[in-house]
Amino acid sequence: MSFIIPRRDPALADVSDEALWQLTKLLYMDAADYFGDHTGEWLAKQEEKVKELDATLLRPKDLIGRFAISMSKRRLPFCQEGARLCAAHKALDPRVIRNMLRLVAEECTIQTNRYRSLRLKEMLSPSLQGWMGRMDFLTVLWLGEERFRRTFQGDLGGYLPDCVRTSKCEACMLAFVGGSALYLTDLRASVLARQAYREKLTGKASRNPRLLRIVDSWISLYQADCQQVVYGCSESIVDDIVEMRTLARRTRDKENETRRKRGELPRPHCNSRVMLTEDGLPIPRQPRLRDSDKARLSRRTERRRAARADKASSSVQEKTEKRPEQQQQQQQQQQEEEEEEERRHTMDAHFQDILEALGGPIETKSEDALAQENDDAAAVAAATATTATAAAAASTTKAAAEPKAEENGKTGHWDEWPSDEDANEKEDGEEEYWVRDYRKWILEGGDDREGGIAGRPSETLGMRSRLSFGINTRVATGIAATSSWTSKVDETDDDDDDDDSSGAESPNTIDVPILFRDTRLSPPRAASSVYSCDGGAPPRPNPFDRTMSVISRFTRESAVPAPLRIARAGEDAGGRTEEKKKSVSRMAALAIKITIAIAIAIAIAIVIVIVIVIAIVIAIAIAIAIAIV
Structure with missing residues (x-):
């Protein structure tokens, strides 16, 4: 039957480079199309693009070819197996898709089974652990989630598109592989390693593997920088x-x-023991540990456990030896903190008395009233500042406060404050210095000369905001919107000089921090920073895994199309039912045609047999007549 029913080359040698480029360009699925409505849009676009492919990639239109494809589903020995396709990819030749997926499946199963034995014995290189895990995950495409969990005794390491999980379409599986530069890197590395190993073993240059042509065709459709990264990582x-x-x-x-020394036969090769799924695709082999390997691994585990126990005991002993010194240091730090807190409370009470004497007691805690009281207090302080010492201190305060104001104006979030203890101590010392100078300005008074405090009410307000009356501004003291004390300059101000206008008429908007501590609000969690010393050292990532994470973010140049509109968005379920009826009608018509063709062939055979019988009878009659004569 093989000379009657045509077969496609398993290596896709009968597919030209141009046709293969068209097929790999079609079979691409971005991560954004995995779930939801995006999957339906992607399938609709796939159905439209399939019609534009080369004729060698589509279903044959002749009667014998269509009959061969219909018989391939029954897995007859004389018919080539075909792929399972969804409605969007139904026009593709299932034999080409099956051959393409078979190459990928064999690379992930048959060619990598030997490494699974090494991984089970803990002999696999650490740099290949991630590569082996990703090769295992690709097998879930044709195994399914349930069989994958039974085979590998674990959960999935990623997510599958909806179209792959529901329809089991092999073209969608290939689109999932072609849409990930990370999996293409792993497949290319495996193919190149097989080629290099064969050349090293034989000492001769070998031909390129069949899968390398397909993978390179996929990679050629990505961006130029992504191609360089994929080639470099796969070769590394x-x-x-x-x-x-x-x-x-x-x-x-x-x-x-x-085994030969013991008189036993050698163990068969791992590739000769391959199980297949119901669709005829290979299943990865999971080896089992022998008793000797189990004993060796148990001894290694015991040694590691003993080493960890020794390390833990030594660390506990060191902590015990250092405990008295640490207790003394903690007591000293606690005493210093208590003294500092008491001194701050004293200064806070003193400044509250001064403010009540100047501007009256603070009775409200609203944001607007609190900001107005700060403006009034700043105006009173500016009116009474007359000494030259105050002017010099104001300039110093301006130089120290403006960088902080610019920094907070850029961020505007509490979690951007540094968490370093040395920085905190430095800022506490600066607050103490500013409190002392401010106290001197209030008690001694200042002048109203140009450059003094009265001439720069916004500077005075900024200084008072920075002081915050003994309260650490790094703690959330109210609504986050009022926590920024940075001056927000009006966008219409284009000049580079400073504005010396008064606080009431200034176009600048100044937000000051709240001057009371709300204990009901918990402080926000500090953002992680390179200056943070209270946490442990972050784990150092593997350079190859970091490069792999960079590769996984690449997309193809043709992977960002214009917003897709489904051509048949207005059709309802009735339209789909009619399509199914038409499909059934076409299948019935095809069956009728095949039946008629078979009947005609049988009739012709019967006629030929009758003619042969008549010829034999005539020949016998002639022979009898000659014998009688």
Whole structure:
């Protein structure tokens, strides 16, 4: 039957480079199209683009080819297997899609089974742990989630698109692979490692693997910078994979030699023991540990556990030795903090008395009233500032407060404050210095000369805002919107000089912090910073994993199309029912045609048999007549 029913080359040699480029360009799914309505839009666009492909990639239109595809679903020995396709990819040739997916599946299962044995024995290189995990995850495409969990005894390491989980379309599976630069990098590294290992073993240049042509066609459709990263990363781990494959070969040869000495047959190759799914795709093999390997791993685990216990005991002993010194340091720090808190409360009470004497008691805690009281207090302080010492101190205060104002104006969030203890102590010392100078200005008074405090009411207000009357401004003291004390300059002010207008008529908007501590509000969690010393050191990521995370963010140039509009967005479920009826009618018509063709062939065969019988009868009659004569 093979000379009657045409077959497609498993290596896709009958598909030209241009046709393969069209197919790989079609089979691409971005991560944004995995779920929801985006999946339906992507499928609608796929159905439109399938019609533009080369004829060698589409279903055959001749009667024999269509009959061969229909018989491939029954997995007959004389028919080539076809892929399972969804409605959007139904026009594709299922034999081409099956051959393409089979190459990917064999690379993830048959060609990597030897590394799974090394991983089980804890002999796999750490740099290949992530690569092996991603190769395992690709098998969930044709295994399914349930069988994947039974095979690997674990959960999925990622997410599958809705169209793959529901329809089991093999074209959608290939689109998932082609849409991830990370998986293309892993496949290319595996293919190149096989080629390098074969060349190292034989000493001759080998031909390019069949899957390399498909993977390179996918990669060529990505951006130029992504192509360089993919090529570089895939080639960087080739040596590690070759080394692991060499180790697996040596381990297998050593085991076979031991079996020969004992008079046993060598263990069969791992590729000869491959199980297939119902659709005919390979299943990854999970090896089991022998008793000797279990004993070796248990001894290694005990050694590691003992080493961890020794390390923990030594650390506890060191802490015990340092405990008296630490207790003394903690007591000293606690005493210093109590003295500092008492001194701050004293200064706070003193300033409250001064403010009540100048502007009256603060009775309201609203934001607007509090800001107005701050403006009134600043105006009173500016009117009474007359000494030259106050002018010099004001200039110093301006130089110290403006960088902080610019920084807070850029951020405007409490979680941007640094959490370093040295910075906190430095700021507390600056607050003490400013409190002392401010006290001197209030008690001694100042002049109204140009450049003094009265000439710059906004500076005085900024200074008072920075002081916050003994309250640490790094703690949330109210609504976050009022926590920024930075001056927000009007956008219409284009000049570079400073504005010397009064606080009431100034176009600048100044937000001051709240001058009371609300204990009901918990302080926000401090953002992690390179200056933070209270937490442990962050784990250092693997350079290859960091590069892989960069690759996973790449998208293809053709992967960002214009907003897609579904062509049949207005059709309801009735339209889908009619399409199904039309499909059933076409299948019935095809079956009728096939039946008629078979009947005609049978009739022709019967006629031929009758003619042959008549010819034989005539020949016999002629022979009898000649014999009688």
